[in-house]
Amino acid sequence: MSETPDNPASGGEPLQPGAKASVLIEALPFLRRYAGRTFVVKYGGHAMGDHAAAASFAQDVVLLKAVGINPVVVHGGGPQIGAMLGRLGVESRFVDGLRVTDEATVEIAEMVLSGAINKQIVAAIHAAGGRALGISGKDAGLVRARKVSRETRTQDSAIEQMVDLGFVGEPETIDPKVIEMATESGLIPVIAPIGAGENGETFNINADTMAGAIAGAMGAARLLLLTDVAGVLDGDGQLVTELDEAKIEALRKQGVITGGMIPKLETCLSATRDGCEAAVILDGRVDHAMLLEFFTASGAGTLVRARENG
Numbered sequence: 001m002s003e004t005p006d007n008p009a010s011g012g013e014p015l016q017p018g019a020k021a022s023v024l025i026e027a028l029p030f031l032r033r034y035a036g037r038t039f040v041v042k043y044g045g046h047a048m049g050d051h052a053a054a055a056s057f058a059q060d061v062v063l064l065k066a067v068g069i070n071p072v073v074v075h076g077g078g079p080q081i082g083a084m085l086g087r088l089g090v091e092s093r094f095v096d097g098l099r100v101t102d103e104a105t106v107e108i109a110e111m112v113l114s115g116a117i118n119k120q121i122v123a124a125i126h127a128a129g130g131r132a133l134g135i136s137g138k139d140a141g142l143v144r145a146r147k148v149s150r151e152t153r154t155q156d157s158a159i160e161q162m163v164d165l166g167f168v169g170e171p172e173t174i175d176p177k178v179i180e181m182a183t184e185s186g187l188i189p190v191i192a193p194i195g196a197g198e199n200g201e202t203f204n205i206n207a208d209t210m211a212g213a214i215a216g217a218m219g220a221a222r223l224l225l226l227t228d229v230a231g232v233l234d235g236d237g238q239l240v241t242e243l244d245e246a247k248i249e250a251l252r253k254q255g256v257i258t259g260g261m262i263p264k265l266e267t268c269l270s271a272t273r274d275g276c277e278a279a280v281i282l283d284g285r286v287d288h289a290m291l292l293e294f295f296t297a298s299g300a301g302t303l304v305r306a307r308e309n310g
């Protein structure tokens with residue numbers, strides 16, 4: 001389908017000229033505020049969906065770049081790693097949202113993340129008219145990782161025990177020079193959540209954690225976590241539009257925040273403590289979710305800051 005101004009790739013009725021002008025005027029304060037700033041976008045495996053969803057995501061990223069914002073994409077691929085492990089007959093399990101990663105698993109995780117998915121996203125950005133550079137945390141010393149250990153409770157024991165997660169890592173140091181070089185050259189960095197350890201070993205890093213560490217180290221204006229829910233929901237299933245550390249703690253005590261949302265919110269808090277201005281959890285399945293978040297006054301999803309007005 002050809003993309004003319006009156007035949008947008010996203011479909012729908014063309015806007016009247018007056019409405020088009022209003023949309024652009026509404027975006028003006030946001031364009032002025034964020035020009036030249038870095039937005040770290042975490043694109044999760046669940047949010048990737050089908051070809052159309054990937055194309056819509058890529059268009060948003062290219063548009064951000066075109067208006068002078070510097071998008072940095074960090075991607076996941078948990079479901080896709082799971083599918084490949086299944087095809088190869090390798091069993092997999094999670095502890096507190098982290099995949100227990102033995103030698104065979106880390107090899108497959110790197111192949112899926114740095115190979116297949118990274119290049120699919122690069123291709124989608126190129127198809128949308130941008131230029132992307134696909135790398136992992138291993139490239140140019142971007143992420144030095146260290147091993148993660150977890151204390152957890154087994155079903156039949158009340159005692160916390162250390163669980164060896166194998167080659168699961170977390171960023172220890174970040175050297176964002178390669179990101180800055182790419183950005184200054186007009187490229188959009190697309191980063192797979194794989195890092196190298198002190199002795200050259202490969203570590204599998206949770207993609208939220210990777211994105212949060214990069215956003216914090218770069219002092220990003222925003223960390224955007226695209227997932228498969230509208231944002232953080234309260235006990236009545238209603239979207240919570242703003243959260244700080246105290247409110248998160250209260251929701252946790254009520255048992256409202258569970259599963260993958262716990263590490264996600266921890267990532268948001270640590271990124272904002274480290275220097276990222278704010279994090280937003282939003283629904284990556286919604287067409288053009290990022291544009292709705294950035295360029296409309298009402299925003300979308302849940303905005304997280306370490307402190308209220310922080």
Ligand SMILES: Nc1ncnc2c1ncn2[C@@H]1O[C@H](COP(=O)(O)OP(=O)(O)O)[C@@H](O)[C@H]1O
Pocket residue numbers: 044045046047076078097208226227228229231232233234256257258259260261262264
């Ligand atoms: N209070 C909450 N609000 C929204 N989602 C929640 C909440 N508590 C737990 N969740 C769960 O967190 C999930 C998102 O985390 P996760 O599955 O790790 O996402 P991703 O794979 O995109 O990183 C949601 O699909 C939902 O099942």
Ligand SMILES: CC(=O)N[C@@H](CCC(=O)OP(=O)(O)O)C(=O)O
Pocket residue numbers: 043044045046075076077078079081097098099109168169193204205206207208
């Ligand atoms: C250690 C660990 O759990 N790594 C993740 C990396 C991918 C990821 O985080 O992908 P999503 O964002 O799509 O969940 C994994 O192996 O699934």
